[in-house]
Amino acid sequence: MNPISNDTAWLDCIKWDADGLVPAIAQDVHTQRVLMVAWMNREALRLTAEEGRGIYWSRSRQKLWRKGEESGHVQVLHELRLDCDADVIILMVEQLGGIACHTGRQSCFYRVWKDGQWQVVDPVLKHPEQIYEHKHE
């Protein structure tokens, strides 16, 4: 990514919700597949641009979440996009390990609506126990 300006106008123009968050979509830069959706606060977005990797705000843990810090499945940032309402971010990323989902699948969106049910259509590439025994920090 480019050097970061001290000018924070690009952060000020985001329409953060009542909790100071916006949804962030991680999309695979090679296949265009949507990998996951997480949330960002101002600091997470600033650090994502600064460090060139996907960094989110974990609502359940109420702390910054450097995607891949435990799994090694880091998201290398290629591009950031913003929508017309300035309240959703897209990260175009290279997904290291080819796995974005904590279930061990490529994408979190592995269920398809069919015959009135959500049906699992994507395989588990690596079992979660194997992913999370390999802690990076």
Place this chain on the structure above:
Amino acid sequence: MNPISNDTAWLDCIKWDADGLVPAIAQDVHTQRVLMVAWMNREALRLTAEEGRGIYWSRSRQKLWRKGEESGHVQVLHELRLDCDADVIILMVEQLGGIACHTGRQSCFYRVWKDGQWQVVDPVLKHPEQIYEHKHE
């Protein structure tokens, strides 16, 4: 789409937020481009599956929004996907008119972060005045 079952288990398993909503991503079934993100309540999701088109909940207008009802830019549904947390939906759609954004662009995500700024990189395909003078209802 398939005939709808009377069984509403597939709706019950969605983790609606405090306002009864979830984010819904419309993605182009041909190019995989993310076109827009809107919100759905339970009725919007049920009707989307039932009518086979993108139907959302407008938070600003507090009513159902059949995408394309004014612009003609209907989203024909090809597939619905759900994420691991059951709190985000993807609609794979054919975007009629090739324009999803109210600004007249293909996608709402027409700004890219570059040199510390959000820069517009996508062209306006049709001016909004032309889009919205052609009302379908």
